[in-house]
Amino acid sequence: MKITAxxxxxxxxxxxLALYKFVRLPDAEALKPELARFCCAHRIRGTFILAPEGIxxxxxxxxxxxxxxxxxxxxxxxxAGRLAGAEAKISSASEMxxxxxxxxLKPEIVTLRAPEADPSSIVGxxxxxxxWNRLIERNDVTVIDTRNDYEVKLGTFANARDPGTQxxxxxxxxxxxxxxxxxxxVAMFCTGGIRCEKASAYMLSQGFKEVFHLxxxxxxxxxxxxxxxxxxNGECFVxxxxxxxxxxxxxxxxxxxxxxxxxxxxxxxxxSLCRDCAEAAPEGAQERERQMQLARARGDAHLGDDAAxxxxxxxxxxxxxxxxxVG
Numbered sequence: 001m002k003i004t005a006x007x008x009x010x011x012x013x014x015x016x017l018a019l020y021k022f023v024r025l026p027d028a029e030a031l032k033p034e035l036a037r038f039c040c041a042h043r044i045r046g047t048f049i050l051a052p053e054g055i056x057x058x059x060x061x062x063x064x065x066x067x068x069x070x071x072x073x074x075x076x077x078x079x080a081g082r083l084a085g086a087e088a089k090i091s092s093a094s095e096m097x098x099x100x101x102x103x104x105l106k107p108e109i110v111t112l113r114a115p116e117a118d119p120s121s122i123v124g125x126x127x128x129x130x131x132w133n134r135l136i137e138r139n140d141v142t143v144i145d146t147r148n149d150y151e152v153k154l155g156t157f158a159n160a161r162d163p164g165t166q167x168x169x170x171x172x173x174x175x176x177x178x179x180x181x182x183x184x185x186v187a188m189f190c191t192g193g194i195r196c197e198k199a200s201a202y203m204l205s206q207g208f209k210e211v212f213h214l215x216x217x218x219x220x221x222x223x224x225x226x227x228x229x230x231x232x233n234g235e236c237f238v239x240x241x242x243x244x245x246x247x248x249x250x251x252x253x254x255x256x257x258x259x260x261x262x263x264x265x266x267x268x269x270x271x272s273l274c275r276d277c278a279e280a281a282p283e284g285a286q287e288r289e290r291q292m293q294l295a296r297a298r299g300d301a302h303l304g305d306d307a308a309x310x311x312x313x314x315x316x317x318x319x320x321x322x323x324x325x326v327g
Contacts, residue, residue, distance in 0.1 A: 013062075013095070014061060014062065014092065014093040014095070014096055014097070015062070015063040015065075015066040015091075015092060015093075016060045016092060016093050016240075017060070017070065017088060017089075018058045018192050018219065019057060020054065020086065020087050020109065020193070021083055021086035021087065022053055023055070023083070024120060025050060025051065025053070029050075031050055032050055032103050032105055034078055035050070036101065038069065039059065039061075042065040042068060043061055043062070044066065044069060045100055046058050046101060046240070047059070047103075047104065048103045048104070049105075050105055051108050051109045052107075053108055054109045055083070055086075056109035056110060058240060059101070060093055060096060060098055066090075070088070087192065087193055087194070089216060089220065089223070091245065093251070094251070095241070097241045098240055098241070099241075110198050111167075112168055112169060112172070112202060113169050116201075116202065116205040117198050117199075117201040118201055119197045119198055121201075122201050122204055123201050123204075124201070124204060124211035125200075125210070126212075126215040127212050129215065130224060133231050135187050136157060136158075136160075136187055136231065140184075142186050142187070143157060143159060143161060143186075143187045144160065144161045144186060144187070144188045145160045145190075146168070146171060146195045147190050147191060147195065147237075148166055148167065149162065149164050149166060153262075153263075154237045154263045155232060155234020155235045155236055156232070156233065157189065157231050157233070158233060160189070175202065175203060175206055178208075180207040180208045183208070184210060185210040186210070186212065188200060188203075188211070189213065189218060189221075190214075190217050190218070191219060191236060191238065192216065192220075193216050196214065196217065199213070219238075219249065222247050222248065223248065235252035235253070243263055253266055255272075257269075257272070257273050257277055259273050260276070
């Protein structure tokens with residue numbers, strides 16, 4: 001297995017593994033129970049998705065537990081070396097970023113619903129993080145952010161196009177509006193590389209000639225490119241209670257709206273709601289917020305508020321770390 005980043009903060013209590021590979025897994029259903037048992041036995045939490053086209057997921061645990069999981073993927077006869085060369089990135093977390101362990105079976109590890117997009121057969125040209133700036137600064141390259149709109153809002157590369165999608169399946173509609181003759185060279189990026197890998201296969205199937213994508217995604221870029229040379233503006237949304245990461249894969253400042261679950265910066269929050277939810281007053285949102293505030297004032301935990309408590313602890317820990325003197 002190829003580990004593409006190894007940021008193991010000496011003070012971090014948890015190691016976070018993000019892993020994916022497009023590989024034929026016709027026995028995905030048989031792999032599920034053993035993977036779930038191994039993770040639960042080692043107190044690893046997070047989500048893995050298994051599908052006939054491969055594996056995708058992010059999990060966290062004590063550093064030694066995640067190391068054992070990676071070794072198991074490599075040596076277990078169950079996997080028989082099928083994950084060799086997988087994209088696997090390591091980062092750290094001061095608090096456990098997941099509430100439980102889930103292994104899910106799905107038709108696709110990233111849902112596009114386009115059978116012609118088969119990364120195991122055809123894929124675009126990988127671009128290493130250190131070469132990315134030079135590519136996206138070219139005038140003849142169309143740069144596209146393949147993530148959803150709420151992710152793009154939190155942070156993206158300068159001059160990148162936002163397709164305005166709310167789900168990856170809508171990316172096909174966006175591509176339909178592009179002309180391969182007018183956009184002969186396309187450079188795409190996403191969080192960890194998986195969405196771009198499939199998107200590049202789809203665009204090639206639609207007649208686009210030169211399709212590039214950022215190997216390892218934004219996460220790899222933030223890990224290896226010095227902040228002073230970075231063309232990424234803002235923070236990168238991640239699907240766990242860290243909410244976001246920034247340069248060096250440090251935990252960011254973003255928080256989640258507790259109504260719509262979209263990310264936002266702390267100064268944008270109204271209580272624990274984003275401004276749109278606070279102004280629109282969706283049914284139950286304001287009352288739930290009021291009950292949560294009352295519960296906190298009493299020192300009680302409101303039903304369903306465990307995730308919010310984790311986020312609050314994370315935020316307090318981040319602020320405390322930033323106040324510590326350097327050196």
